[in-house]
Amino acid sequence: xxxxxxxxxxxxxxxxxxxxxxxxxxxxxxxxxxxxxxxxxxxxxxxxxxxxxxxxxxxxxxxxxxxxxxxxxxxxxxxxxxxxxxxxxxxxxxxxxxxxxxxxxxxxxxxxxxxxxxxxxxxxxxxxxxxxxxxxxxxxxxxxxxxxxxxxxxxxxxxxxxxxxxxxxxxxxxxxxxxxxxxxxxxxxxxxxxxxx
Amino acid sequence: xxxxxxxxxxxxxxxxxxxxxxxxxxxxxxxxxxxxxxxxxxxxxxxxxxxxxxxxxxxxxxxxxxxxxxxxxxxxxxxxxxxxxxxxxxxxxxxxxxxxxxxxxxxxxxxxxxxxxxxxxxxxxxxxxxxxxxxxxxxxxxxxxxxxxxxxxxxxxxxxxxxxxxxxxxxxxxxxxxxxxxxxxxxxxxxxxxxxxxxxxxxxxxx
Numbered sequence: 001x002x003x004x005x006x007x008x009x010x011x012x013x014x015x016x017x018x019x020x021x022x023x024x025x026x027x028x029x030x031x032x033x034x035x036x037x038x039x040x041x042x043x044x045x046x047x048x049x050x051x052x053x054x055x056x057x058x059x060x061x062x063x064x065x066x067x068x069x070x071x072x073x074x075x076x077x078x079x080x081x082x083x084x085x086x087x088x089x090x091x092x093x094x095x096x097x098x099x100x101x102x103x104x105x106x107x108x109x110x111x112x113x114x115x116x117x118x119x120x121x122x123x124x125x126x127x128x129x130x131x132x133x134x135x136x137x138x139x140x141x142x143x144x145x146x147x148x149x150x151x152x153x154x155x156x157x158x159x160x161x162x163x164x165x166x167x168x169x170x171x172x173x174x175x176x177x178x179x180x181x182x183x184x185x186x187x188x189x190x191x192x193x194x195x196x197x
Numbered sequence: 198x199x200x201x202x203x204x205x206x207x208x209x210x211x212x213x214x215x216x217x218x219x220x221x222x223x224x225x226x227x228x229x230x231x232x233x234x235x236x237x238x239x240x241x242x243x244x245x246x247x248x249x250x251x252x253x254x255x256x257x258x259x260x261x262x263x264x265x266x267x268x269x270x271x272x273x274x275x276x277x278x279x280x281x282x283x284x285x286x287x288x289x290x291x292x293x294x295x296x297x298x299x300x301x302x303x304x305x306x307x308x309x310x311x312x313x314x315x316x317x318x319x320x321x322x323x324x325x326x327x328x329x330x331x332x333x334x335x336x337x338x339x340x341x342x343x344x345x346x347x348x349x350x351x352x353x354x355x356x357x358x359x360x361x362x363x364x365x366x367x368x369x370x371x372x373x374x375x376x377x378x379x380x381x382x383x384x385x386x387x388x389x390x391x392x393x394x395x396x397x398x399x400x401x402x403x404x
């Protein structure tokens with residue numbers, strides 16, 4: 001009877017006591033483990049930061065790598081291949097000069113132009129941004145002259161590729177050399193203004 | 198004489214002492230726990246201030262790093278990697294063709310060809326692994342010119358797998374064609390091993 005009369009007071013006091021007891025056992029008794037948990041959280045955060053930093057560095061390095069490759073490819077296209085308008089006559093003049101320097105004078109030259117180099121596997125046949133031009137000529141001379149011409153072509157500043165050679169003995173000590181050269185030119189329509197291919 | 202029991206109390210008598218005792222005890226315990234808890238809370242806040250601040254800083258830095266990574270990935274997505282890959286392969290192949298030394302090849306051929314065998318034509322085909330397939334035509338005055346040439350190529354580390362495609366005899370001269378794998382001297386030994394291993398894997402895969 002007396003307890004029922006003071007029910008409200010007792011319930012309020014009981015609840016406050018219960019709340020304090022819960023807090024006490026949660027925080028006071030497990031104080032050390034809570035500190036440890038916080039330290040653990042700090043370690044986790046540090047490791048997450050390290051992972052994020054590594055991932056960022058890797059992503060940036062990958063991007064820079066591709067960008068460098070793009071620049072290098074662009075350099076080859078612009079500096080070595082150049083455009084047909086800029087380099088074709090210079091290259092023909094260079095080949096003639098080297099033949100003359102080897103004391104070999106071709107009777108005739110033949111020139112061929114191949115279409116754009118396409119990217120294989122694309123349905124639309126997307127262009128690689130370059131096309132090929134071939135130069136073929138025959139010369140007669142000694143083996144030493146032939147070797148000298150080949151060597152000069154290899155050392156030339158022009159981007160000339162020796163595609164194939166044919167040799168025939170004309171008479172004692174003389175050879176007929178058939179040289180198949182090729183070079184590449186960048187397509188003038190290729191977008192290089194923005195330093196992109 | 199009968200005693201008189203006079204009850205002059207306004208209310209019925211109740212002994213509240215146990216209730217008050219319980220209230221006092223509960224209050225004292227509660228007060229003790231409350232003070233202890235407040236002290237614990239402030240101690241926790243004070244002692245972990247540095248750690249919590251460090252965690253907040255680190256989490257902020259992590260977010261910044263994640264944003265930067267996403268930005269790099271978005272920039273990467275703007276590149277046409279497939280096209281760039283094909284262009285790179287194309288350019289590398291052309292540069293390899295340009296760097297190919299015909300003088301070295303002719304020196305090599307001079308060192309292995311027999312006196313009665315003459316080179317007539319040679320055309321290279323450049324492989325992705327850096328090796329070169331040479332298709333060559335020869336003329337010989339003797340019938341064993343082709344066999345001698347193949348044997349000498351087998352003995353030279355720069356040539357691999359020489360294989361004849363045809364041999365004919367006309368007007369006292371033997372003509373034969375050979376296809377051979379040529380490994381330029383500039384290729385390092387390790388590269389040759391890798392190339393060889395790749396070739397083996399490829400042939401194994403075909404089987």
